[in-house]
């Protein structure tokens with residue numbers, strides 16, 4: 001196990017793709033307060049496997065998505081949550097590009113921490129209609145970034161703004177990548193800080 005990796009361990013680690021940092025950051029947020037630690041990185045949420053350890057020392061390997069959605073330790077059950085509890089924990093929700101039949105040329109942004117079907121049913125924005133929506137983790141970050149992409153950075157009163165619908169659609173298309181970039185940047189910074197701590201610890205021990 002891991003023999004292939006050991007052969008290459010003399011070389012400096014290759015930089016990981018951006019999404020690996022983004023998945024890893026997402027997983028860590030989903031594990032907060034659950035007494036489960038992610039070991040290493042999440043390279044794929046659904047098709048790969050990652051290693052986890054619970055606070056009682058049980059270690060296992062599984063599809064990250066299952067743990068991300070609330071599965072607990074297979075031996076002692078610690079850290080089990082419902083998908084709903086997880087959504088609340090990570091502040092997940094939807095962000096919507098809204099248009100109004102009587103206000104052509106204007107758009108509004110709507111953010112709700114609810115499931116899309118509930119938002120469609122409850123119509124929290126009255127006559128404003130959902131033109132596009134995205135499921136997002138961290139609705140606050142998503143809202144900040146979409147307003148930046150639209151050229152109207154927060155803070156402001158979130159009133160409807162005049163903008164071409166094609167431009168607003170383009171901003172919505174880019175939103176996913178911008179969020180991922182932002183989260184990956186932050187995670188990479190944290191993990192490189194941790195690495196440099198480990199290195200200096202190792203140096204102290206060897207001194």
Ligand SMILES: [Zn+2]
Pocket residue numbers: 054055056057058073074075076077078
């Ligand atoms: Zn356990």
